Amino acid sequence: MKTGAFQSFDTLIIGSGPAGEGAAMRLAKAGQRVAVIEAHDQVGGGCTHWGTIPSKALRHSIQMLADYRRNPLFAHTRDQIQVELPDLLRAADTVIDDQVRTRYRYYQRNRVTVIFGRARLVDAHQVAVQRPDGTAEEILQAEHLIIATGSRPYHPDDVDFEHPRVLDSDSILSLQHTPRSLTIYGAGVIGCEYASIMSYLDVKVNLVNTRDRLLSFLDDEITDALSYHLREQGVIIRHDEQYTAVEPADDGVVLHCQSGKKFKTDVLLWANGRTGNTEGLGLEAIGIALNQRGQIEVNASYQTAIPHIYAVGDVVGPPALASASYDQGRFVGTQIAEGACDWSLIDEFPTGIYTVPEISSVGRTERELTAQQVPYEVAQAPFKSLARAQITGHSVGMLKLLFHRETHQILGIHCFGEQASEIIHIGQAIMSQPGSANCLDYFATTTFNYPTMAEAYRVAAFNGLNRLF
Numbered sequence: 001m002k003t004g005a006f007q008s009f010d011t012l013i014i015g016s017g018p019a020g021e022g023a024a025m026r027l028a029k030a031g032q033r034v035a036v037i038e039a040h041d042q043v044g045g046g047c048t049h050w051g052t053i054p055s056k057a058l059r060h061s062i063q064m065l066a067d068y069r070r071n072p073l074f075a076h077t078r079d080q081i082q083v084e085l086p087d088l089l090r091a092a093d094t095v096i097d098d099q100v101r102t103r104y105r106y107y108q109r110n111r112v113t114v115i116f117g118r119a120r121l122v123d124a125h126q127v128a129v130q131r132p133d134g135t136a137e138e139i140l141q142a143e144h145l146i147i148a149t150g151s152r153p154y155h156p157d158d159v160d161f162e163h164p165r166v167l168d169s170d171s172i173l174s175l176q177h178t179p180r181s182l183t184i185y186g187a188g189v190i191g192c193e194y195a196s197i198m199s200y201l202d203v204k205v206n207l208v209n210t211r212d213r214l215l216s217f218l219d220d221e222i223t224d225a226l227s228y229h230l231r232e233q234g235v236i237i238r239h240d241e242q243y244t245a246v247e248p249a250d251d252g253v254v255l256h257c258q259s260g261k262k263f264k265t266d267v268l269l270w271a272n273g274r275t276g277n278t279e280g281l282g283l284e285a286i287g288i289a290l291n292q293r294g295q296i297e298v299n300a301s302y303q304t305a306i307p308h309i310y311a312v313g314d315v316v317g318p319p320a321l322a323s324a325s326y327d328q329g330r331f332v333g334t335q336i337a338e339g340a341c342d343w344s345l346i347d348e349f350p351t352g353i354y355t356v357p358e359i360s361s362v363g364r365t366e367r368e369l370t371a372q373q374v375p376y377e378v379a380q381a382p383f384k385s386l387a388r389a390q391i392t393g394h395s396v397g398m399l400k401l402l403f404h405r406e407t408h409q410i411l412g413i414h415c416f417g418e419q420a421s422e423i424i425h426i427g428q429a430i431m432s433q434p435g436s437a438n439c440l441d442y443f444a445t446t447t448f449n450y451p452t453m454a455e456a457y458r459v460a461a462f463n464g465l466n467r468l469f
Contacts, residue, residue, distance in 0.1 A: 008141045009033045011336060012127055014119045014281070015148035017045020018322045019313025021103065022329025023146050023336075028110035030337035035113040035140060037129055039149075042100045043107065043114060046150045046277075046314070047322045050170040053099055055193060057092035059354045062200045063418070066356060070393055085178040085201060092173075121145070121282040124306050144308050144336050147296060148329060149281070151314035154273035154293065163248040165267045169194070172269055179203055181265035183255050185243060186272030187214050189353050192226065194269055196355040199233040206263045208255065209239045210272065215353065219365040219414040221400065226355060226416065229396070233356075238263075246270075276315040293317070302332050310336075324349055350428055352421035357397050360424035363412030363431060366402060375405045379440060379464025383417045386459065387451035394418035399456040401427065401440065403464060408439040419453050426454055440464055 010032040013020045020036055021043075027034045040049065047053060065083055068074055107114050117129040117138070127145065128137040153168035155161050161168065167175065169190050182198050184191045187209035195207045207230065214223045214230075214237070227237060241261065246268060247254040255263040276294035283290065288304045290296060296311040298304055304311055310332045313325035327345055334341040353359040369376045379401040383389040389397075397417015403410050413427040430442055443461035448454050 006139045006141070007035070009035045009113070010142060011035075011144045011146060012037065012140055012142040013146045013148055014127070015045055015150055015277075015313070015315075016040075016043040016103070016107075016114065017047045017148060017150050017313060017325065019150075019315075019325035019329040020045065020146065020148035021106065022326040023148065023312065023333040024112045024329075025106065025110060026330045026333030027337055028112050030333070032337060033113075035115055035142075036107065037115050037117065037119045037127065037140070039116075039118050041116060041132065043103045044096075044100050045148075046152065046170075047325075048096060048099045048103065050173060052322045053096055054089070054092045054173050055169070055190075055197075056354050057095040058088050059193065059197055059356065059358075061088045061091050062197050063356055066200055067393065083201065085198075086176055089173060089175075115140070118280065120280060121286055124286055124309065144310070146329070146332060146336075147278075147281070147283075147304075147309065147311040147315060148313045148325075149277040149315050151274040151276050151295075151320065153270065154275045155270075159246045159270060160248055161270070163253070165248045165253040166246060166270065167267055168270050175267075179266035181252075182206070182267055182269060183208060183253070183263040183265045184269045184271055185246075185255060186210065186270065187237070188271065189215070191269075191271035192230070192353060192355050194271065195230055195235050196233070199230070199235050200356060204265070205235045206255075206265060207235050207237045208241050208243075208257070208263065209237065210242060212239050215359075217365075218351070218353075218359065218361055219400065219412070220367060222359055222361065222414050222416045225398075226353075226359060229357065230355075274314065274320065276317075278315060291317075301335060302328060319349065319351075321349070321351070348431075350421070350424050352424075354421070357394070357417045358420045359414075359416050360420040361412075361414045362424055362428050363410070364402065365412060365414070369402060369411060374411065376402050376411055377405050377464055377467050378402060379460040379467070381456040381459035381463060383453075383456070386453065386456055388453050388455070389417075391451060392418070399423065399427075399460050401443075401457075401460050401464060403440045405468065407436075408441055410438055410440060423453055423456065426457060 011034050013036045016036050016038040117131040120128045122128050127140045181204040183206040185208045187207050195205050199205050242258045245256040252264050253268045278294045295317045298311050298316050302310045312328040314320045348363050350362040381399045383397040384395040389395045400414040402412035410431045415423050440461050443457040
């Protein structure tokens with residue numbers, strides 16, 4: 001392969017998703033010469049093109065459809081609305097286009113060089129970039145490298161993903177029809193979100209879970225509520241199942257399980273795990289080892305085995321959230337620019353699951369507090385008692401606060417229902433305050449706009465304080 005031009009930068013970033021963008025913006029603000037290498041033909045990474053943005057845009061459209069069907073004003077026309085999956089996906093494309101333009105403007109405004117092509121590490125300081133047009137490789141050099149290549153759906157060798165009826169969370173976004181039935185293998189965040197979305201399109205959904213309950217990292221009461229509403233929507237949930245084979249055919253696909261169960265549906269969505277985008281980067285050749293899922297091992301500062309090479313975002317594994325990835329990028333950018341970082345990444349970051357209704361959580365669960373023998377109490381506000389929820393028709397759900405019985409310190413916040421991922425941040429802000437400022441009493445003595453969903457915090461606070469004796 002011929003070698004083309006040679007360019008030198010202070011820092012090279014491979015990947016333009018949230019982690020890469022966070023690092024690039026921080027370093028550019030510090031006056032560094034920064035280049036971002038992107039394998040796709042547009043910036044934004046998997047978050048923008050195949051993950052967070054399209055799936056959440058799809059979910060928003062589904063929520064609007066559900067609201068329309070539920071509203072008595074449209075009772076005479078609700079059966080006349082026929083919505084197909086490709087229609088919803090086209091609506092998501094508009095959001096993706098807007099996001100790409102916005103992100104690219106950030107790079108331009110901050111004078112970050114964006115290079116489209118596939119990267120390969122030549123050594124610990126040099127990266128070769130193969131342009132899409134097949135021209136000579138371009139060699140880039142930098143003092144520091146940041147790998148932010150993200151992840152992709154995990155593909156076991158014995159599953160034929162070339163078959164049109166076998167999909168993953170990327171390829172389902174290209175589906176050109178609404179299937180009559182769907183089996184989802186894997187009931188993590190992606191599996192639950194798509195089970196919720198597809199059920200509202202009147203698709204018969206089997207949700208096959210490899211564990212004993214849905215989303216076991218969340219509060220049990222919240223996941224019980226999710227299970228109930230998924231089943232109410234017609235989703236069949238099967239726990240503790242392991243696949244033995246996937247058998248695609250012209251008329252459908254059959255998922256065979258160790259228990260002897262068989263699930264035959266129009267299509268199968270494989271939603272069981274992800275793997276790091278590290279293939280072809282040449283990491284192992286320079287001494288950076290990968291785990292069995294193709295992810296990069298890093299220390300607490302996100303340094304790899306080679307200290308001036310960092311890795312951030314989904315490519316290093318959990319938590320694999322766009323929000324956390326962006327912060328990791330900023331954290332590393334600060335370390336490179338200043339030699340140290342005077343702020344640390346928070347341990348208790350919020351989690352959002354965009355089912356219908358949605359879920360959000362921050363802090364510890366009842367299960368964790370019980371195991372740790374922490375004397376806690378529960379404060380609850382059912383949405384059905386809130387005037388704003390009654391007005392909007394979003395009365396399904398609740399806000400749940402866990403607090404210390406003696407100090408009233410807030411230990412965990414769990415929300416299920418419309419706007420849960422927005423509502424959670426009010427509690428998160430108070431929860432992060434030091435000392436006595438972080439307590440339930442704040443919500444009992446604060447005036448909230450009325451009617452609002454935020455008022456749930458006041459209702460919950462009174463409920464919790466009334467439980468004490």
